[in-house]
């Protein structure tokens with residue numbers, strides 16, 4: 001993915017809001033990229049621009065050689081929201097089936113994809129449950145399975161684990177990491193958590209607000225294959241330190 005000199009200004013009743021300013025970023029296939037930064041620095045807006053849910057006011061962006069609009073129509077990405085956004089009146093398997101029905105896949109193909117992706121997120125056996133019968137962490141895994149079932153090259157995730165407690169979050173970080181290793185998808189991930197960003201990413205983009213812009217891009221030198229233990233290593237702590245310094249430098253304490 002190639003983003004060049006991209007800016008987005010929202011016109012509001014209180015005047016213009018410079019949500020994104022002069023963003024330059026390259027994301028390679030198979031990268032795991034995190035956007036981290038204080039509230040209002042434009043993380044979600046940038047993700048939404050990639051997803052064709054917002055239009056930039058300047059600059060260019062290409063997603064797998066396509067415009068975001070072409071990529072959306074080609075179903076090149078899956079989007080996972082902060083809250084699981086599952087339909088409560090549909091079972092887990094029928095939630096995952098929904099985009100597949102819209103795509104017009106055969107029942108057999110739908111069933112095969114549901115089974116395979118539920119297995120990938122360790123939810124086999126919960127096909128007939130309703131979302132409200134599952135824990136928050138399981139609901140998030142189900143929404144990841146739904147995004148994966150479309151078989152996108154690119155997974156866009158907006159703070160998917162933000163509302164979960166620390167232990168569940170650690171567990172899901174580990175699972176997501178393994179999933180990424182197994183599937184070799186490109187992932188763009190929004191987070192507020194430094195350990196989460198450093199653990200998961202091959203590239204960490206530190207953003208700062210007013211106007212929303214990139215402060216630092218950190219290429220991780222951690223091995224691609226990792227376990228949560230790596231968080232104790234000096235290499236991990238060094239990257240975490242650099243992210244923290246970036247956040248401090250870009251932070252305004254007047255908020």
Ligand SMILES: Nc1ncnc2c1ncn2[C@@H]1O[C@H](COP(=O)(O)OP(=O)(O)OP(=O)(O)O)[C@@H](O)[C@H]1O
Pocket residue numbers: 010011012017018019037038039040041042043044045046212
């Ligand atoms: N539709 C909109 N209309 C006007 N302003 C908007 C709109 N969407 C976002 N903004 C503003 O753009 C800026 C960036 O918002 P954005 O949600 O991308 O930040 P963020 O880094 O994701 O924040 P958070 O961490 O709180 O989710 C903020 O100042 C926000 O108020």
